[in-house]
Amino acid sequence: MRPLIVALLLTLICFDDFKTTFAEDFAYNGEMGPEHWSEHFSMCSGKHQSPINIDLVNVISRTYQIMTFNNFGTKPVSGEMLNNGHTVVVHFEYPENRPTVSGGPLDGKFVFEQLHFHWGDNDTIGSEDRINNVSFPAELHMVFRNDKYSTFAEAAAESNGITVLAYFYKIGENDNESYNEFTELLEEIVTPDTKAKFQEPPTLFQLTEISITQYYTYTGSLTTPPCSEDVTWIDFKTPITISAKQMDRFRHLNTYDNTPMTHNFRPLQPLNDRTVFSSIELTWEEDGNDNDIIKGRSAKPFVDILYGGAVVTKTIDLSNMIVMLLLNLLATTISLN
Known part of the structure; x- marks a missing residue:
């Protein structure tokens, strides 16, 4: 029994030394x-x-x-x-x-x-x-x-x-x-x-x-x-x-x-x-007709990379953003033709 007790004490001492070393x-x-x-x-x-x-x-x-x-x-x-x-x-x-x-x-x-x-x-x-x-x-x-x-x-x-x-x-x-x-x-x-x-x-x-x-x-x-x-x-x-x-x-x-x-x-x-x-938050809102609308709100509210770094002064609705991008694309296509 005595050898077992000694072994256990040595184990505890070593463990305590390890804990201290790890912490320091x-x-x-x-x-x-x-x-x-x-x-x-x-x-x-x-x-x-x-x-x-x-x-x-x-x-x-x-x-x-x-x-x-x-x-x-x-x-x-x-x-x-x-x-x-x-x-x-x-x-x-x-x-x-x-x-x-x-x-x-x-x-x-x-x-x-x-x-x-x-x-x-x-x-x-x-x-x-x-x-x-x-x-x-x-x-x-x-x-x-x-x-x-x-x-x-x-x-x-x-x-x-x-x-x-x-x-x-x-x-x-x-x-x-x-x-x-x-x-x-x-x-x-x-x-x-x-x-x-x-x-x-x-x-x-x-x-x-x-x-x-x-x-x-x-x-x-x-x-x-x-x-x-x-x-x-x-x-x-x-x-x-x-x-x-x-x-x-x-x-x-x-x-x-x-x-x-x-x-x-x-x-x-x-x-x-x-x-x-920087996050642009997506949120779901109802438009009053039981339709869900996905909107974006940026954590960087004044500079939006989706507008090529243009300065904006308010949160931009993602749906409006997509429409504007499509209109720009259409205008570019017409001008090229």
Whole structure:
């Protein structure tokens, strides 16, 4: 019996060492900072890395099918947050089916895995992606895996295996009630490897409560090692509003070296040969005669690629757009004859 006990103790010690090593295998500064990630994780020097700056001048509008958000309003049966030394990671358990997202730029159905956050030491920096080189105080990442794969690790190793729904934050005067319990629980996980459980776990929709039809999308990577590529990014245009007090609670967390966790965002990566697209939302409306009309509303409302970059000042009905294109084609044909 004694040899068995000794073996079990050694196994536990080795496991704890592995857990610590895994949790501390990268940092946001020093010898394990982002400039050194590729020395240990070769994919971090890839050509399609995230985050990026989204330059609105070069964004191209594209029509996508309506995105479908299943079970985003389903209340979890339990929820737990963890300070993993790098960020706050939140896991939810559901009574039956987990939330899924499909449609839009996605090829397939993607299942919710976890969500986590990135932020800075003040309200002028913190988000990972930027819009016209402007940062937001924080950024929420909801991570999903393609349902073709049974585990996140398997999905991350495959093309089209992962998608990230990214939400920016802005500071408002009042507390966001959906974040009251969330930010209060942060005070219980100041030390790395500590956890806290929700009394009333929020739904995914409660954590966002913004327009989900206006977004930018591009192909990138995970923003932490191993920096796996072929990740579909969907950055929603409308920020989530929280108060300065709620935002500041994130900055009270500590990292493994017992310093404040106030800079956990990766530097910008080159866009290289990639294109960032802006969604043109397809919606169905009735015309009063029980007929469905498909309409388009662009997330980039003032520059529409379908008009060759011409400036427009209002949303364009796709049906009208098609008629105008046909009339232009007819006029060109007549002039040639």
